[in-house]
Amino acid sequence: MIWSLFLILTCIFIVFGIIGIYRFKDLYCRMLSSSLLDTAAVMTLIIALIIRSGFNSVSLKLMVILAFVMLTGPINNHVISRSAYLNDIDVTKHGGDRK
Amino acid sequence: MIKRFNFSRFIRCIKNSYQLFIMLFLGWLLLTLDFSYIEMLVGIVVCFFLAALTNYIYQPVSPVSRYFPGLIVLIPYLTRLIFEIYKSSFSMIIRIIRNDNEPAVSMVKLSISNPLSIALVANSITLTPGTITIDTDGSTLYVLAIKAMSEQDKSIVESSVRSFEAFFKRK
Structure with missing residues (x-):
């Protein structure tokens, strides 16, 4: 029942990702903690489903979906943080390295 | 200003984007895994128009391969x-x-x-x-x-x- 362990791990990632979104107080930290949901949780979920279904056409489709998610998932994270950065939202209150 | 639709340019674009068409069609086949005629026909039509229209916008500098x-x-x-x-x-x-x-x-x-x-x-x-x-x-x-x-x-x-x-x- 290794797939149920993976599903539990997915739940842990989702719970902590959402806690992180509420716990951190500035935009960039929230973006960073939501990327935990975006990649790690989705990846673990799809791996769990692949193990659950065994080797057949469903797992092949799931692998294609996993590759698609891994290629396109980071782009929305990147675009939101990039637009925040280009609109001069401060990275830290102490001031960090700026361009 | 809207560009007038140029048929010969459209054909040239299709010639350029056959690689994109093949990749899109392979993706379609992998995701549907259904080899009936109607699925294949819909796939070919959709991939053809996607490849043709996207190539009209993005001109690749050199092949990705x-x-x-x-x-x-x-x-x-x-x-x-x-x-x-x-x-x-x-x-x-x-x-x-x-x-x-x-x-x-x-x-x-x-x-x-x-x-x-x-x-x-x-x-x-x-x-x-x-x-x-x-x-x-x-x-x-x-x-x-x-x-x-x-x-x-x-x-x-x-x-x-x-x-x-x-x-x-x-x-």
Whole structure:
């Protein structure tokens, strides 16, 4: 029942990702903690489903979906943080390295 | 101003975008896994128009296949990527529990120059929780990390970028 362990791990990632979104107080930290949901949780979920279904056409489709998610998932994270950065939202209150 | 539709240019675009059409159609076949006539016909029509219309907008500078890394590079890279994703997920969970966050942007200059490799490195940085590539300028990446205020933390971020970069360096 290794797939149920993976599903539990997915739940842990989702719970902590959402806690992180509420716990951190500035935009960039929230973006960073939501990327935990975006990649790690989705990846673990799809791996769990692949193990659950065994080797057949469903797992092949799931692998294609996993590759698609891994290629396109980071782009929305990147675009939101990039637009925040280009609109001069401060990275830290102490001031960090700026361009 | 709306450009007048030029039929001969449209045909030329289709000739240029046959690679894109083949890739899209393979993706269609993989996702449907249904080889009945009607599915294939719908797939061919959809992929044909997508390939033709997208090529009208994006003109590739040179074929992607020239840059694409082989399996010898991809397999160790993917293993490393999955390992890094889980490693940083757990450290991210600890950060969330402790609520320690000092986000800062650090600049990393890569020594690779081909655009696909830079995109892959930037994508894998964004995939690992705790770091996001904010901007690129040529081969310089601006990486936002959850804890990168001190010099020591900056060097940790940089070393993780370098570990991805190492896969795409030409031997």
